[in-house]
Amino acid sequence: MIMSDHADPSVKERIKALEAKAKEAQRTIDELRARDALKTQFLSNVSHDLRTPLAAIITHAEILREGLLGELNPKQRDSVSGIVSGGQQLIDMVDEILTYVRSASDQVTLVRTEFDITRLVDQVRTLNQPLAAKKRLTIERRNGDDLPAVYADRDKVKHVLANLIGNAIKFTPDGGRVWIAFSRRGKDTEELVVEVGDNGRGIARDHYDLVFREFAQVDASPSRPHHGTGLGLAIARNLVELHSGTIWVESELGKGSRFFFTLPLNPPRD
């Protein structure tokens, strides 16, 4: 800080006081950052430690269900199948927390390759087909046959697509429609825009930002119809941003939502 020798003593005092306050604020920020890092590490450790016993429970239950230790009667098999699917659901949630922790810290490195994004979309559609069929939903890919190859981390893009398509199915009533469409924007159309849309219940404008925030759910009440960690879209945002892309939503309550994310088509090669 440069101060003139002729400055008013009261001004000098005030500047000193402000400097002290700024130092104090910086200390608080540093402390909060350190605490946040500790909490993240704790979340990561706990999640990892939860996985091991859960994996053992699922394997034991599967051994029983498959009759490897003797045939079960149908009621016993149903009950043991419940243990397997409950355990699986728990592991999926733990995995979501772990993925979030990794994507939010510096633990993720992108492994970029060239791949056909329309084929990836079709794969995710096929994986979600049984779930969609249960609700008599259609999942349509509207275009994309002429797109160039994308240079990105295939697993991470798949994660983002699976999350957006899974959400669309979850929040669209029976008999509804889910679609995926591509467009290009920017100078020389160097950015690919991927849209995942649905004609489901939609999101209020006030909640557009909230849905991408970690641990936030539009309906966070214990009686909410859709349970989850509330991390899915926060992870999707982190993974898209790692690719220097952006993610956003446009929606109308009662009419449906359209989620968009961008991927650079020609990023610098590794």
Next chain:
Amino acid sequence: MPARILIVEDSPLVTDAFRVLFTAAGYDVDVAATVVEAIERGTSTPVDLMLLDLTLPDGSGLEILEALRQRGSLPRATLAMTGHRDSASRRACLEAGCADVLIKPVPIGELLRQIERHLA
């Protein structure tokens, strides 16, 4: 003679589950919980297939492969097991000589099919 599987895993909970599974499926089962133990077990008796956890208390599971290779005791196949989908660690496993990388918990049907395929 039944094929011999060496389970390298530091959690007794998971080891127990696999021991029950592989014994019921008719395999001979041996277990090791550390890198040192796995190298010792893998060298003393020939192993047909090794199921390898990557994170062990005294090091990485991949060190075992290297040590067994140097001693001429590599199993016919090694299947790595990991808790998370990570393309970088998958690549490292395949480069180190693992036949495949499985994500825990592996559905038992798939696990038994994989083992059968690699032992054929």
